[in-house]
Amino acid sequence: MKNVLLLLAKGFEEYEAGIFATVMGWSTLYGDEKIGITTASLHKEIASANNIIVKPALFAWNIKTSKYTALVVPGGNEVFDYFDDAYSTHFLNVIRDFHQEDKPIATVSLGALPLAKSGILYGRKATTLPYLNGIHVKQLRALGAVVEHQRIVVDDNIITSATPETAVDVALLLLKMITSTNNSNQIKKMLGLTELKKRKF
Numbered sequence: 001m002k003n004v005l006l007l008l009a010k011g012f013e014e015y016e017a018g019i020f021a022t023v024m025g026w027s028t029l030y031g032d033e034k035i036g037i038t039t040a041s042l043h044k045e046i047a048s049a050n051n052i053i054v055k056p057a058l059f060a061w062n063i064k065t066s067k068y069t070a071l072v073v074p075g076g077n078e079v080f081d082y083f084d085d086a087y088s089t090h091f092l093n094v095i096r097d098f099h100q101e102d103k104p105i106a107t108v109s110l111g112a113l114p115l116a117k118s119g120i121l122y123g124r125k126a127t128t129l130p131y132l133n134g135i136h137v138k139q140l141r142a143l144g145a146v147v148e149h150q151r152i153v154v155d156d157n158i159i160t161s162a163t164p165e166t167a168v169d170v171a172l173l174l175l176k177m178i179t180s181t182n183n184s185n186q187i188k189k190m191l192g193l194t195e196l197k198k199r200k201f
Contacts, residue, residue, distance in 0.1 A: 001034045001035070001036060002033060002034070002035045002036070002069040002070075002178055002179075003035065003036040003037070003038055003067060003068050003069055004020065004024055004035060004036070004037050004038070004068065004069060004070050004071075004072055004174070004178075005038050005039075005040060005063065005068040005070070005071050005072065005094075005098075006020060006021070006037055006038065006039045006040070006072045006074070007040055007041070007060065007071060007072065007073050007091065007094055007095075008039060008040070008041040008046055008054065008056060008074065009041065009042075009046075009076050009082050009083075009084075009085035009086040009091065009114070010041075010042075010043065010046050010047060010076070010080060010081055010082065010084065010085050011047070011048070011049050011076040011077045011078070011079070011080030011081055011082035011085075012046070012048050012049065012074045012075070012076040012082065013048065013049050013074055013075055013076055013077065013108070013109070013164055014048040014049070014050060014052045015164055015167060016074035016075055016108040016109065016111070016164055016167045017048075017072075017074040019167045019168050019171050020037065020072050020074075020106075020167075020171045020174070021037045022171075022191075023168070023171035023172060023174075023175055023187060023191075024036070024037050024171070024175065025037070026187050026190060026191065027175055027179065027183060027187055030186070030187065030190050031175075031179070031183045031186055031187050032179060032180065032182065032183040032186070033179045033183060035069075035175075035178070035179070038057050038058065038068070039054065039056040039057050039058070040056050040057065040058040040059065040060050040062075040063055040094070041054075041056040041059070041060060041085070042059065042060050042085050042088060042090060042091065043056070043085075044056075047080070048076075049076055049077035049079075049080050049082075060090040060091055060093075060094050061090050063094055063097075065094075065097040065098055065101055065103070066101070068098070068103070069103065069104070069178050070098075070103055070104040070105065070106065070174060070177070070178050071094070071095065071098040071103060071104070071105045071106070072105075072106050072107070072174070073086075073095065073105065073106070073107045073111040073114060073115065074107070074108055074111055074167075075107065075108050075109035075110035075111040075112075075129070075164070076110060076111075078110070082110065083113070083114075086110075086111075086113065086114040086117075087113075087114060087117050091114060092114060092117060092118040093118075095114060095115055095118040095120060096118050096119070096120065099118070099120040099158075102157065103157070104157040104158075104159070104174060104177045104178060105120075105157065105158050105159070106158075106159040106170050106171070106173070106174040107159065107160050107161065107170075108161050108164060108166060108167045108170055109128060109129045109161060109162065109163055109164050109166075110128060110129050110136060111160070112126050112127065112128040112140055112145070112160040112161075113128060113136065113139060113140060113143070115158065115160070116139075116140050116143035116144065116145050117143055119144070120158070121140075121143065121144060121145040121155075121158070121160075122143075122144035122145070123144060123145075123146065124145060124146060124155045124156075124158065125145070125146045125147075125148050125153050125155040126140060126145040126146070126147065126148065126153055126155065126158070126160040127140075127147060127148050127149065127150055127151075127152070127153045127160050127161060127162050128140045128147075128160060128162065129162060129163060130149070130162055130163075150162070151163070151166055152166055152169060152170060152173070154173070157177065159173055159174060159177075168191070168193070172184050172187065172188050172193075175187060
C-alpha cells in the first residue's frame with residue numbers, strides 16, 4: 001500500500017491539505033490502488049489558517065522517509081506564522097530527505113517557498129502565489145527558483161502551483177504520478193470534475 005505524507009505547518013490552508021486526503025482516500029475506495037495519508041508537523045496539535053485544530057500522527061523529526069511514496073506540503077497564511085514552521089530546520093530536512101530519495105513532492109501556493117528555502121528548487125522551474133504585489137514570487141526567485149508564471153508547474157517530480165484553487169488538480173496530478181493516468185482520470189470523473197462544465201445548476 002502506498003502512503004502519502006502530509007507535512008503541516010501552523011497556519012496551513014485546510015482546503016489545500018484536505019483535498020489531498022479526499023483524492024487519495026477516493027483512490028482507496030473507488031480507484032485502482034489503496035493510498036494512505038499520514039499527517040506530520042512540529043506540534044502535538046496544530047491550528048490551520050481558519051483555526052481548525054488537527055492532531056498530526058507524527059512529529060516531523062520521527063519521519064522515516066522510506067515508508068512514504070510522496071510528500072505534500074500545503075501552503076499557509078503568513079499572518080498566522082506559517083513560515084515559522086515551514087522554514088524550520090526539521091521541516092526543511094524532511095523536504096530534503098524526500099528529494100534525496102527522488103520521491104514526488106507536491107505543493108500548493110505558498111508551499112513552494114519552503115521547498116525553495118530547503119534548496120531543492122535551485123535552478124528549477126516553479127511557481128507560487130502571484131498576489132500581494134508579487135512579493136512571494138520575488139521571494140521564490142531570490143531563493144534560486146526559475147519562476148514560471150503558470151497555474152501549475154511540474155519540474156521532474158516536483159509540483160508547484162500558483163493559487164489555492166489549483167489544489168484538486170495538483171492532487172490528481174500527484175495521484176497520476178504515484179499510480180497511473182487511468183486511476184487519476186477515474187477519480188477525477190468520480191469527483192464530478194470531468195462533467196463540471198456541462199452541468200446546469
